[in-house]
Amino acid sequence: xxxxxxxxxxxxxxxxxxxxxxxxxxxxxxxxxxxxxxxxxxxxxxxxxxxxxxxxxxxxxxxxxxxxxxxxxxxxxxxxxxxxxxxxxxxxxxxxxxxxxxxxxxxxxxxxxxxxxxxxxxxxxxxxxxxxxxxxxxxxxxxxxxxxxxxxxxxxxxxxxxxxxxxxxxxxxxxxxxxxxxxxxxxx
Ligand SMILES: [Zn+2]
Numbered sequence: 001x002x003x004x005x006x007x008x009x010x011x012x013x014x015x016x017x018x019x020x021x022x023x024x025x026x027x028x029x030x031x032x033x034x035x036x037x038x039x040x041x042x043x044x045x046x047x048x049x050x051x052x053x054x055x056x057x058x059x060x061x062x063x064x065x066x067x068x069x070x071x072x073x074x075x076x077x078x079x080x081x082x083x084x085x086x087x088x089x090x091x092x093x094x095x096x097x098x099x100x101x102x103x104x105x106x107x108x109x110x111x112x113x114x115x116x117x118x119x120x121x122x123x124x125x126x127x128x129x130x131x132x133x134x135x136x137x138x139x140x141x142x143x144x145x146x147x148x149x150x151x152x153x154x155x156x157x158x159x160x161x162x163x164x165x166x167x168x169x170x171x172x173x174x175x176x177x178x179x180x181x182x183x184x185x186x187x188x
């Protein structure tokens with residue numbers, strides 16, 4: 001995981017704020033764990049319509065908790081070959097801030113390997129955190145800052161019922177940061 005480099009002047013303030021916000025309030029009532037488990041069983045059964053329904057339930061639970069509009073969700077069998085402009089694209093999902101649509105895919109483009117549940121859920125949390133950046137925090141853009149990754153990780157751990165980890169960061173040239181995994185794992 002590598003953060004984005006700080007942008008030039010105009011959006012720098014939002015970027016710095018996103019970087020500073022390391023904590024995220026969490027439901028902590030087992031609700032996300034329950035809906036995440038239904039995503040997992042739907043994935044095992046392998047029907048994308050069921051996976052979509054479970055993801056929509058997950059996003060309804062998170063959106064209601066953070067009091068933001070519910071984003072749309074589309075579950076694709078495989079990663080689209082062409083990725084549109086204005087979408088924030090990851091390896092396993094993307095988010096369009098204009099239409100508030102999250103897309104996640106169950107297979108990687110090249111090897112058609114099924115995405116593991118952990119990766120899939122973490123992608124869903126990641127894309128939802130992009131949604132939060134616009135809808136809850138009011139940022140004009142959604143950057144991958146240290147704060148963004150920490151908020152995403154907090155949400156993911158709540159949804160998996162695993163203890164949150166403190167993340168340690170190392171500076172890399174160009175104003176970016178990467179996670180120091182050995183140190184992070186040692187402290188867990
Ligand atoms: Zn992203």
